[in-house]
Amino acid sequence: MNNGFDLSGRTILVTGASSGIGARFGRTLSASGAKVILAARRRDKLEALQTEITEVGGQALAVSMDVADEGSVIAAFEEAEAEWGPIDGVIANAGRNANGHSLELSVEDFDGLMAVNLRGVFLTVREGARRMIKNQDPQKKSGRIVIVSSITAKKVTPGIPAYSASKAAVVQMGKVMALEWAKFGINVNMLLPGYIETDLTADSFKTDSGKMFLNSFPRRRLVELSELDGIINYLCADASSAITGAEFVVDDGQSI
Numbered sequence: 001m002n003n004g005f006d007l008s009g010r011t012i013l014v015t016g017a018s019s020g021i022g023a024r025f026g027r028t029l030s031a032s033g034a035k036v037i038l039a040a041r042r043r044d045k046l047e048a049l050q051t052e053i054t055e056v057g058g059q060a061l062a063v064s065m066d067v068a069d070e071g072s073v074i075a076a077f078e079e080a081e082a083e084w085g086p087i088d089g090v091i092a093n094a095g096r097n098a099n100g101h102s103l104e105l106s107v108e109d110f111d112g113l114m115a116v117n118l119r120g121v122f123l124t125v126r127e128g129a130r131r132m133i134k135n136q137d138p139q140k141k142s143g144r145i146v147i148v149s150s151i152t153a154k155k156v157t158p159g160i161p162a163y164s165a166s167k168a169a170v171v172q173m174g175k176v177m178a179l180e181w182a183k184f185g186i187n188v189n190m191l192l193p194g195y196i197e198t199d200l201t202a203d204s205f206k207t208d209s210g211k212m213f214l215n216s217f218p219r220r221r222l223v224e225l226s227e228l229d230g231i232i233n234y235l236c237a238d239a240s241s242a243i244t245g246a247e248f249v250v251d252d253g254q255s256i
């Protein structure tokens with residue numbers, strides 16, 4: 001019996017799948033039965049993950065994509081659909097950081113971050129939705145979009161003004177999209193993870209101030225990548241059919 005969590009028959013594109021959270025999503029969603037399209041710029045890493053997933057019986061396809069570049073986003077969706085047909089899920093996970101307090105942050109870093117974290121989410125999610133609207137099986141109508149924001153959209157932390165702004169912006173943008181696309185059977189939800197050790201954060205928790213910050217968390221620990229498995233599976237599955245425009249904080253209480 002399908003308990004509503006089985007992802008067999010779904011084809012889901014994950015951006016930022018070459019490392020960290022996105023790579024974990026690729027492994028998790030394929031283990032639940034989805035065909036997973038792994039998108040990012042570092043093709044070698046994507047191909048290594050594609051091989052790893054395929055070797056354990058999953059289905060994965062590596063496609064090159066720079067989320068900040070509309071032409072690259074469209075080309076990646078074209079390539080994926082030519083190989084596997086219509087996509088019915090998009091996880092907009094690609095992101096970057098730009099450290100620097102507001103007085104020091106350069107315009108180049110501000111713009112570069114927004115190009116990935118805000119424009120990149122807009123471009124990938126919109127392209128995915130356009131294709132779902134055009135290609136979805138009219139009986140099925142169960143598109144799924146998950147936007148990876150962050151608790152920094154809520155919890156105010158000095159030193160990351162552009163990052164925090166981008167993560168708050170995608171939450172509100174996702175809610176607008178959820179309203180606009182409800183009639184097409186597309187659900188758009190936002191995931192707000194707490195701090196997790198990945199390439200993005202590894203260095204910051206080695207410093208004295210990073211260790212102090214970590215010790216301020218209720219359980220004095222980072223979130224584990226595996227602790228996002230349940231929520232990403234749920235938000236891509238039939239079981240979440242009545243959930244759209246919602247925010248999911250998974251942070252072990254870090255933002256309380």
Ligand SMILES: NC(=O)c1ccc[n+]([C@@H]2O[C@H](COP(=O)([O-])OP(=O)(O)OC[C@H]3O[C@@H](n4cnc5c(N)ncnc54)[C@H](OP(=O)(O)O)[C@@H]3O)[C@@H](O)[C@H]2O)c1
Nearest residue numbers: 016018019020021041042066067094095150195196198200
């Ligand atoms: N780690 C945390 O504590 C944490 C907490 C909350 C939210 N997040 C969010 O989770 C997401 C994943 O971050 P992570 O922690 O897993 O960091 P990560 O390991 O550094 O992964 C970032 C991913 O984004 C991709 N990316 C960056 N720029 C891109 C571009 N222009 N086009 C396509 N892909 C691009 C990278 O791939 P390529 O370099 O190969 O392109 C990489 O796969 C980000 O949105 C981040 O803000 C992270």
